[in-house]
Each structure stands twice: as structure tokens, then as C-alpha cells.
Amino acid sequence: MAKRKVLKYGDERLRKKATPVTEFDENLFELLDDMRDTMYANNGMGLAATQVGVLKRAVIVDLGGTFFELINPEIIYEEGEQVDEEGCLSVPNFTDLVKRPYKITIKAKDRYGYDFEITGEKYFARCVCHEVDHLNGVLYVDKSENNEKYFKKYGKK
Numbered sequence: 001m002a003k004r005k006v007l008k009y010g011d012e013r014l015r016k017k018a019t020p021v022t023e024f025d026e027n028l029f030e031l032l033d034d035m036r037d038t039m040y041a042n043n044g045m046g047l048a049a050t051q052v053g054v055l056k057r058a059v060i061v062d063l064g065g066t067f068f069e070l071i072n073p074e075i076i077y078e079e080g081e082q083v084d085e086e087g088c089l090s091v092p093n094f095t096d097l098v099k100r101p102y103k104i105t106i107k108a109k110d111r112y113g114y115d116f117e118i119t120g121e122k123y124f125a126r127c128v129c130h131e132v133d134h135l136n137g138v139l140y141v142d143k144s145e146n147n148e149k150y151f152k153k154y155g156k157k
């Protein structure tokens, strides 16, 4: 296992759409293990493969000690809304308010390729939506309330 470099705002790979994982093999296990090391080393709560420069649909999240690996995640249901503060390891020195669904159901595969579904609300919904956005080349500053401040300082990239 090893830490990988987290891409920062302005790196064009953060804007690419990731492709589905089709091989549930050693390479995927290594990627997921490295992502986990990288996330914890940076005190993150979620990380998408895109952020370490691998354009595959894989994300991890840690919700206060409950760890999830979501491969090819799809949001199949959403309900309500919430507004709360978000940050991102790829968008340093900034946090901002973002509107997200209050509750979601996702369908995903685990690292061995088995399908599962999870329904969660509040923080789970926020975190998973943020990470799934990464897989589509979307950053939270694209939709946050005071993003003009960020763009003013760092440019719109």
C-alpha cells in the first residue's frame, strides 16, 4: 500500500469523466488500498479515483469510522435537500455551502464485483454526491454558494 499524489484544482484530469470499472482484480485492490492510505494521510472523508489521476469509477468514503468502497456508483433515488459546508482535498484553502439531496439510494459494486444498494441521509448523502460528482469531472466549487470568491482568487478552471 502506498500514498498517491492528490491532483489539485487546475489539473485538467479533474475535469474528465471517469469510465466504469470492468476488472475486479489486483490492480483495483491496489488502487483502493492506496486511495484509503491517501485519504487518511490527508485527513479526508472521501476520495475519488479521479483525484489520484485514475479515471475509473471508484470512490471511497469514511463516515466517522464507517468505511465504504463504491465501485461504479449510481444514485438511483434522491429526496429532499440540505445545505451545508463542504471542502475537498483537490480544492485547497476553501470551504463553502453546497445544496445536496437530503437522502439518497445508491447502487454500486464492491471490490469483488458484487452489487449492493445503500440508502443514507445527511452526511452520507452529501459525501457520496460530492464523490460521484468527481467521477463526472464536477467539483463542488462549480455549484457552491460563494464560489465567485474562489474563482476570483484562483481563476475558473
Ligand code: NI
Pocket: 087, 088, 089, 090, 130, 134
Ligand atoms: Ni472532493
